[in-house]
Amino acid sequence: MFFMVQMYVNRPESLDDQQWNELRSREMEYGQSLMKKGTFRHIWRVVGDVSNVSIFEVDSNEELHELLSNLPLFPYMDVKVTALANHPSGLPEMYDYAQRG
Template structure:
């Protein structure tokens, strides 16, 4: 099942900068593990925002929720999830 997930990050204003950098480091490592196994297929930055649009390919809603909730930035993000279906005009 494919999903488009728009994630907008809301950094806390009162967090220690070193702690924030550590969260960002763990976020990248966590996300890249799912990129390597094919579950996290694409990511694009939204220009001018601390936000992205990502494509996930997972077995179920529950699996997607588990992956998303595991992101270290999860407590600081707003997310919109959209289920996707193959378009009949698609070539692949």
């Protein structure tokens, strides 16, 4: 199952720079570990915004919820999740990467 996840990050005023940078560092480590496993497929920064658009490949809604809620910055995010499906106009090779892992 593929999901597009848009994450909007809201830095709370209660965290100083050191605390915020520590959270961001932990976020990067956790995210990259999911990327290496192949679960976190893509990430793009949204130009002009403090947000990103990411693609996750998971087996269930519950798995995605677990992964997202374990993000260190999750308590400071607004998250929008959209389930994705292959498009009938898409070329077959566009979807091959899902089988290649």
